[in-house]
Amino acid sequence: MRNAIETRGLSYRAGSFELRDVELSVPAGSIYGFLGPNGAGKTTTIRLLLGMARPAGGAIRLLGHEVPAELPAALARIGYVPERPHVYGALTVAEAMRYHGAFWPDWDGAWADSLRRRFDLPADRRVSRLSKGETGKLLILLALGQRPELLVLDEPTDGLDPMVRRDVLTAVLDYVAETGATVFISSHLVHELERICDWVGVIDHGRLVAELPIDAFKSGVKRIRLAGAPPEPSDAPFTVLSRFDDGLATGETWVVRGWQDPMRQYFTGAGATVRDVVDLDLEEVFVELLRSSRHAVR
Amino acid sequence: MFQQMLLSGWRSSRWVLAPFAVAALGLPLLAMRTAGTAAREIYAPGQAVLMVMEVWAPLFPALAALLGIAVALAMWSWDHGGRHVYALSLPLPRWRYVLMKMGAGAALIGLPVGLFWIGSLMGVWSVDLPEGVRAYPLALGLRFLLATAIAYAAAFALAAGTKRTVTWLLIGLLVFVVGGSLIVDVIQPLLGVDGLPTPLDLLDAALIDWPGPFHVFGGNWMLVDV
Amino acid sequence: MFEGVDARSPVPLYEQIAARIRVAVAAREFAEGDALPSVRQLAASLRVNPATVVQAYRDLEREGFVEMRHGAGTFVRALPESKRTEERTRQARRLVRDLIAEAARMGIGVDALAEALRAELEQAHA
Numbered sequence: 061m062r063n064a065i066e067t068r069g070l071s072y073r074a075g076s077f078e079l080r081d082v083e084l085s086v087p088a089g090s091i092y093g094f095l096g097p098n099g100a101g102k103t104t105t106i107r108l109l110l111g112m113a114r115p116a117g118g119a120i121r122l123l124g125h126e127v128p129a130e131l132p133a134a135l136a137r138i139g140y141v142p143e144r145p146h147v148y149g150a151l152t153v154a155e156a157m158r159y160h161g162a163f164w165p166d167w168d169g170a171w172a173d174s175l176r177r178r179f180d181l182p183a184d185r186r187v188s189r190l191s192k193g194e195t196g197k198l199l200i201l202l203a204l205g206q207r208p209e210l211l212v213l214d215e216p217t218d219g220l221d222p223m224v225r226r227d228v229l230t231a232v233l234d235y236v237a238e239t240g241a242t243v244f245i246s247s248h249l250v251h252e253l254e255r256i257c258d259w260v261g262v263i264d265h266g267r268l269v270a271e272l273p274i275d276a277f278k279s280g281v282k283r284i285r286l287a288g289a290p291p292e293p294s295d296a297p298f299t300v301l302s303r304f305d306d307g308l309a310t311g312e313t314w315v316v317r318g319w320q321d322p323m324r325q326y327f328t329g330a331g332a333t334v335r336d337v338v339d340l341d342l343e344e345v346f347v348e349l350l351r352s353s354r355h356a357v358r
Numbered sequence: 359m360f361q362q363m364l365l366s367g368w369r370s371s372r373w374v375l376a377p378f379a380v381a382a383l384g385l386p387l388l389a390m391r392t393a394g395t396a397a398r399e400i401y402a403p404g405q406a407v408l409m410v411m412e413v414w415a416p417l418f419p420a421l422a423a424l425l426g427i428a429v430a431l432a433m434w435s436w437d438h439g440g441r442h443v444y445a446l447s448l449p450l451p452r453w454r455y456v457l458m459k460m461g462a463g464a465a466l467i468g469l470p471v472g473l474f475w476i477g478s479l480m481g482v483w484s485v486d487l488p489e490g491v492r493a494y495p496l497a498l499g500l501r502f503l504l505a506t507a508i509a510y511a512a513a514f515a516l517a518a519g520t521k522r523t524v525t526w527l528l529i530g531l532l533v534f535v536v537g538g539s540l541i542v543d544v545i546q547p548l549l550g551v552d553g554l555p556t557p558l559d560l561l562d563a564a565l566i567d568w569p570g571p572f573h574v575f576g577g578n579w580m581l582v583d584v
Numbered sequence: 585m586f587e588g589v590d591a592r593s594p595v596p597l598y599e600q601i602a603a604r605i606r607v608a609v610a611a612r613e614f615a616e617g618d619a620l621p622s623v624r625q626l627a628a629s630l631r632v633n634p635a636t637v638v639q640a641y642r643d644l645e646r647e648g649f650v651e652m653r654h655g656a657g658t659f660v661r662a663l664p665e666s667k668r669t670e671e672r673t674r675q676a677r678r679l680v681r682d683l684i685a686e687a688a689r690m691g692i693g694v695d696a697l698a699e700a701l702r703a704e705l706e707q708a709h710a
Contacts, residue, residue: 091633112446136449146443148436150369162362163448230628237624237634254591255632275596336689341592 061124064088064210064242065109070118072108079104079266082118086244086259091236093257093274094246095346101266102246103143106214110140123210136165139203143214145195149188153181153198157205164206172205179227193224200228204235211235213245217252229256250343260342262349269353274342281345282319287311288332296326301352311335315348359450360458367462371432375469378425382470383477385421386498389414389581390481403488407582415579422502423575425470426509433463434517442520460514464507471506475499478581493582505574512571535561585613586630597632598639605640609649609660610671616662620650623658 065086072079079101086092096102107113109120111131120127125134147156153176161167176183179197181190190198196216203211211232217225233256236243247253253260254274261271270277281301289312292300298318305312311332324334340348389411396406437445445455478495487493516524538557546554555563566576585608589600608614620626620641627634641658644650648667652658663671687697 089635091635110447112443132449132451134449135447140447142443142447144443146440146447148366148370148444149439150436151366155365159362159366162359163450165449226631229631233631233634234624234628237627237637251591255597255630258633258635279594339594 061088063121064090064123065092065244066121067109068119070105070108070120071116072104072113073116074104077101077104077266079108079115082263082266082268083271084261084268085271086242086261088242089240090258091243091245091256092259092261093253094244094261094263095250095253096246096248096263097350098248100263102248102263103214105263106212106244106246110135110138110212137209139206139208139211141199141203141211141213141216143218145187145199147187147198147202150186152184152186153190154183156187156198157202160202161205166207167205168207169205171207172201175201175204175231178231193220196220196224196228200231204231207239209239209241211241211243211245213243215247216245217249218247225252250346251341254342262346264350264353270349278340278342278345280319281315281317281340281348283338283340283344284314284316284319284334285311285336285338286314286327286332287335288327288330290327290330290332296323298323301348302355315340315352360462363458363462364465366436367433367459367466370436371429371463371466374428374432375466378421378428379470379473381421382425382474385414385417386474386478386495386581387481389417390478390485390493393487393582394485397485397488404490404584407488407491408580408584411580411582414581418498418502418579418581419505419575421474422505423509425467426506426511427513429463429467430510430513430517433459433514438517438521456518460511463510463514467506467510471503474502482581487582491582491584495581498579498581501574501577501579508571508574586626589630589632591632598636598643601626601630601632601637601640602643605644606647606649606671607675609663610668610675614660616660618660620658620660 063085065084067082067084070079070082070084082101082105084105094102094105104113108115109122109127111128114128122131122134123137125131127134148159151159157169157172157176161169161172179194179201181194181198181201185194187195187198196219200213200216203213213232217228220228229252232243235241245253245257257274259272260274260277262269287310292303298316298320301315301317303312303314319337321337327334392410392414393407396410397403399406446452448455475495478499482493482495485493516527519527535557538560542554542556546552564570565572567573585604586601589597589604591597593600595603605614605620614620621629623634623637623641626632627637630637641650641652645652645658649661649663650658651661684694684697692700
């Protein structure tokens, strides 16, 4: 199975919000970061993937199973951590684990309990009395205890303090290293995903704007500091994502994609010089990409 | 899985089951105690007992309906709290989940229903009935079981939907009954006729008169009768 | 040893990890036969994708620094002196390359840079 998650032409409408033609391909065994600003459609997409909402059109395959025709078979192999806690608050941690474990064929109770101890979660505390961080850890615990082949995590560390974020991510990475499971993790916290993702999919305003391996995403996007303000070369092999004034009145800064060093000559011909070429981190690339894609739509 | 469903059903409904259990045990007992007092009348004790029973009789179907509805709502309360996300993420077809939950609730309802039987039997055994009247604890118990089951099933089906569908259904029902009654009140004098069926009449005919589903609620609920 | 592995750097993470191990091996911080941290351990402690660690270890294996024994782990190999020297030279050239690039960014000319280098080296030896 090449792709753990695959969608073709996925679309959805609810009120004024719309998902259009989303084509996701999440390679099996990868850690795929689903990035996007708030309101872009991340949670909606995840709900559609897991059969919790009905799409207006398109096809979805999870671990080779068609959704919704073979949904229970797919869900049996998928660990899901939703944005907001979904477990029953009146149960204690231990009871919640027992309840959860009864429904999954591969539940590993002994391992789940060792995770519980590692996470320092008291077995007899009611779920509704857990702190935000403890609840976050419980949700990951329940998802991992199923020994899934695919983890779908919707903003799993949002609102958690750094210590808890570390614990959660470490547990996930440890599991992936052991089992080679696929992870589909959505977040607007780009920095955090930068270290762990191999693939990145960017969604904005209901459209999938980009999907590629993380190195390809980052590399080739550079910030060029120019002396002078030349016109955009029409025949250049690089794409200008955005350009703006330096604020120093001596030149401009361009953000380009597909840059390679020999391309400096394009500027010398136009009477400008390249002062500096700066690499951007994932967050900056993400911002620039959104900016240029929104501009293009307009 | 069913075991866990039963356990979670118990946890979500135990504070509802408790008072109903008390009522289910107590109501027939109290009914028979007052019947016992009436039975000691010198003049026409049989009539006196029947008159007492007629007062108590409507309480039994009311209890059955409330019990069925309350447990049905309790069984779904946790799911509604989380907007069904947890249930939808479980790896089993929705119909199986619903069926299992229904079974768990039905098993739990057995407790107050059983107590009603016990209360009826105990009550009947503790009273010497006068000539001409007999007690029907088993028939009443069966009727109670059936009525509770029907109320539970109907309420369960409704509660299984989203809050939105249930709200619209109830609003629709209210509009039908109230609006319809108003319309009938207006039309009757306009057309110069009388006795047009009101919405309540229509509901009655559809649901309670035989072979309507809620027929059992309209039947004979006398614990003691001729 | 792995502090400061920077996801935002243009250098890919696997290369940063491999580079540090190379330096450590060349400087004899690891003896022959020492085990490197397991992929699981290192990935979890650095909070990076395990595939990243695997790639780093594979690159190191290709270059002859380590040996991946299936099931047992990854172990440091005996490094011939020539390779050690080669690695040190590589590191030195990289440092100098970065220095020159940084100086250019700041507008410092080659002569000024060479002079500064000479002066600092003198002071360091004193």
